[in-house]
Amino acid sequence: MRAHIEELIHQALGYLKRDGDLPRDIEPAFQIDRPRDPSHGDYACNVALVLAKAAGRKPREIAEAVAARLPDSKRIARVEIAGPGFLNFHASDHHLRCVVREALADGPAFGHQPAGRRGDVLAEFVSANPTGPLHVGHGRGAAYGASVSAVLEAAGHVVKREYYVNDYGRQMDILAVSVWLRYLELCGEKPRFPDNGYRGEYIYDIARQVRSRHGDDLRFSGATVAEGLPADESEGGDKEKHIDALVQRARDLLGEDGYEACFQTALETMLDDIRGDLEDFGVVFDRWFSERELERSGALERAIAKLDAGGWLYEEQGAKWFKSSELGDDKDRVVVRENGRTTYFASDVAYMLDKLERCSGQLLYIFGADHHGYVPRLKAAARGLGENPDRLEFQLVQFAVLYRGGEKIQMSTRSGEFTTLRDLREEVGSDAARYFYVMRSHDQHLDFDLDLAKSRANENPVYYIQYAHARIHSIFRQLEGKGYKHNASIGDAALKRLTEPQERALMQAIGRWPEVIDSAARRRAPHDLAHALHELASMFHTCYNAVPVLVDDEDLRNARLNLARAVAEVLAGGLKLIGVSAPEQM
RNA sequence: GCCCCGGUAGCUCAGCGGAUAGAGCAGCCGCCUCCUAAGCGGCAGGUCGCAGGUUCGACUCCUGCCCGGGGCACCA
Numbered sequence: 006m007r008a009h010i011e012e013l014i015h016q017a018l019g020y021l022k023r024d025g026d027l028p029r030d031i032e033p034a035f036q037i038d039r040p041r042d043p044s045h046g047d048y049a050c051n052v053a054l055v056l057a058k059a060a061g062r063k064p065r066e067i068a069e070a071v072a073a074r075l076p077d078s079k080r081i082a083r084v085e086i087a088g089p090g091f092l093n094f095h096a097s098d099h100h101l102r103c104v105v106r107e108a109l110a111d112g113p114a115f116g117h118q119p120a121g122r123r124g125d126v127l128a129e130f131v132s133a134n135p136t137g138p139l140h141v142g143h144g145r146g147a148a149y150g151a152s153v154s155a156v157l158e159a160a161g162h163v164v165k166r167e168y169y170v171n172d173y174g175r176q177m178d179i180l181a182v183s184v185w186l187r188y189l190e191l192c193g194e195k196p197r198f199p200d201n202g203y204r205g206e207y208i209y210d211i212a213r214q215v216r217s218r219h220g221d222d223l224r225f226s227g228a229t230v231a232e233g234l235p236a237d238e239s240e241g242g243d244k245e246k247h248i249d250a251l252v253q254r255a256r257d258l259l260g261e262d263g264y265e266a267c268f269q270t271a272l273e274t275m276l277d278d279i280r281g282d283l284e285d286f287g288v289v290f291d292r293w294f295s296e297r298e299l300e301r302s303g304a305l306e307r308a309i310a311k312l313d314a315g316g317w318l319y320e321e322q323g324a325k326w327f328k329s330s331e332l333g334d335d336k337d338r339v340v341v342r343e344n345g346r347t348t349y350f351a352s353d354v355a356y357m358l359d360k361l362e363r364c365s366g367q368l369l370y371i372f373g374a375d376h377h378g379y380v381p382r383l384k385a386a387a388r389g390l391g392e393n394p395d396r397l398e399f400q401l402v403q404f405a406v407l408y409r410g411g412e413k414i415q416m417s418t419r420s421g422e423f424t425t426l427r428d429l430r431e432e433v434g435s436d437a438a439r440y441f442y443v444m445r446s447h448d449q450h451l452d453f454d455l456d457l458a459k460s461r462a463n464e465n466p467v468y469y470i471q472y473a474h475a476r477i478h479s480i481f482r483q484l485e486g487k488g489y490k491h492n493a494s495i496g497d498a499a500l501k502r503l504t505e506p507q508e509r510a511l512m513q514a515i516g517r518w519p520e521v522i523d524s525a526a527r528r529r530a531p532h533d534l535a536h537a538l539h540e541l542a543s544m545f546h547t548c549y550n551a552v553p554v555l556v557d558d559e560d561l562r563n564a565r566l567n568l569a570r571a572v573a574e575v576l577a578g579g580l581k582l583i584g585v586s587a588p589e590q591m
Numbered sequence: 592g593c594c595c596c597g598g599u600a601g602c603u604c605a606g607c608g609g610a611u612a613g614a615g616c617a618g619c620c621g622c623c624u625c626c627u628a629a630g631c632g633g634c635a636g637g638u639c640g641c642a643g644g645u646u647c648g649a650c651u652c653c654u655g656c657c658c659g660g661g662g663c664a665c666c667a
Contacts, residue, residue: 036607036608036609038607038609040609040610042610042611045610049609049610051608051609054609054647054648057647064647087610088609088610089609089610089647089648090647091609091610134667136667171667174666174667175666175667176666176667245666322665324665326665335593335594335663338665339665341665342665343665344665346665348665349666349667374595374596374660374661374662375595375661375662376662377594377595377596377661377662378594378595378662378663380595381594401595401596403595403596403597403660403661404596404660404661406660444604445603445604445605446604446605448595448596448597449596449597449604450596450597450660450661451603452602452603452604454603454616457603457616460629461629462629463628463629463630464615464616464617464629465629466615468629469615469629469630471629472627472629472630473630475627475629476626476627476629476630479626479627480626481626482626483626483627484626486626487626524607527607528607530607532605533605533607536605536606536614539614539615540614543614546630546631547630547631547632549626549630549631550622550628550630550631550632551631551632553625553626554626555626590627591627591629
């Protein structure tokens with residue numbers, strides 16, 4: 006509809022230019038808005054206001070000239086000039102009926118664009134280190150990433166979703182050692198646990214697995230493990246030096262196979278846990294991309310070589326540095342450390358190169374807000390690889406803070422006292438969690454009210470929307486009980502009978518839906534969907550209370566059933582995009 | 592100090608440069624012999640942090656300041 010109006014205006018402008026009523030060389034960047042006030046029509050255009058200066062005429066005068074030359078359209082009932090010179094378009098009843106027909110015909114795909122109409126997008130999100138279960142912060146990234154991917158797809162993009170698995174770095178070694186030490190405890194040893202180790206209860210679970218597979222084969226005395234290690238932080242030393250030495254000690258004592266046993270068990274257990282957790286959350290990936298694989302496949306080396314070939318690397322103090330400061334970053338970054346190991350940043354560059362080669366369109370990075378410092382260095386890396394940095398897009402997801410009983414729930418990863426995503430899902434349910442995570446703009450801090458999310462009352466927006474959907478299905482169940490059958494063609498022929506203001510409001514809201522999807526995709530803003538769905542649900546509840554559907558008049562009844570069905574399609578389709586179920590009964 | 596996000600109703604937040612700034616919750620008043628009251632209707636509630644600037648027009652864009660949250664590493 007919006008495109009249709011745009012076309013009408015362009016035609017009118019063409020006539021005016023041809024007749025010399027407007028300068029020929031102007032191409033006004035006008036907008037077509039949805040006015041808030043219904044008396045301002047369904048669409049409003051500011052073309053006259055934009056044109057006023059260039060044309061040297063009053064806005065209202067131009068508005069009248071444009072209005073006079075607008076071609077007739079079956080979808081437009083009338084055009085008015087209002088305020089300082091807005092053109093207000095009122096959609097015709099014919100248009101409203103078309104909208105209902107389209108929603109019924111397209112079902113859950115109503116408002117979607119054909120796949121491939123817009124460019125490819127490779128979205129990377131969550132990508133949490135597999136060193137522990139996902140916590141509620143990851144949950145927001147997961148919910149946002151999944152929802153924004155779905156809405157991009159609906160808007161015609163071809164989207165690939167990836168999870169980057171950091172299975173190569175130092176943190177994984179620390180995890181492996183933490184598991185080993187807990188394993189030793191299970192064997193009856195009393196090794197000292199490092200300040201920097203992972204302390205969560207889940208480490209014992211993994212250690213038990215190691216023990217059941219390997220018995221006492223990996224057992225060493227606590228004294229042997231600790232012998233000659235540099236002091237830990239709480240002993241007055243450096244926790245980093247301590248843990249690195251401890252990792253080395255583990256490798257020496259266990260040998261490659263023994264160490265791998267701890268490492269692999271930890272990695273696989275954590276990945277299975279994360280994968281299952283996300284699946285239960287309705288978040289699925291096309292690919293789990295392993296950092297280790299970058300090393301094995303030579304991609305890491307190739308990326309470094311490419312930066313080098315571009316003249317962007319230099320050596321200093323035994324390390325290889327990337328001249329990112331010359332490419333927009335605050336400072337240079339190390340890619341190969343003095344000890345010969347590559348940095349995480351090097352892996353990031355290699356992964357980026359791989360993605361750029363696999364995807365012709367945008368690379369969408371969805372990061373936690375704490376990673377905002379990555380943006381300039383990754384853009385610098387893209388430049389260093391000879392790629393256009395505009396192909397990288399970053400969306401930063403701000404933190405979520407949980408509240409229970411009005412109290413903030415404190416979290417600390419180190420101590421292992423954090424709320425996991427799984428805990429959250431079990432407490433409030435996946436639907437509420439998905440909805441609450443995306444109901445606010447992702448670049449806003451989120452206060453997540455657990456009590457509200459759990460509430461099964463009208464104050465909970467999730468249930469409010471789901472209830473609207475369930476109510477519609479309830480009507481159809483009642484229909485049969487009354488001995489009626491829904492006849493969609495009778496309803497279609499009788500759509501003219503839908504004249505109640507609440508019915509018209511519903512039709513208008515359905516008509517807006519394709520624009521909501523389009524705008525939400527452009528703005529990377531799935532919260533727009535949450536708002537639009539809430540609004541549609543509200544309109545339905547209003548209509549439901551004011552206008553009975555199951556009336557004796559067959560034409561009217563079927564027309565109302567068609568409308569109700571159309572509303573249900575939009576609700577179900579929209580909820581699906583944000584990963585919330587649309588129950589038929591509650 | 593530098594960087595990121597924010598400051599809109601009592602609370603949590605919408606608001607793509609446009610018309611009289613919206614919603615939910617909380618508060619108050621009403622509505623179930625009627626398709627689910629997990630609902631609906633109504634009332635009340637605002638110096639859009641402050642000061643400049645750009646614009647025909649600023650909650651929206653720019654600058655400065657104030658206040659809150661977060662981030663700074665040869666950690667990940």
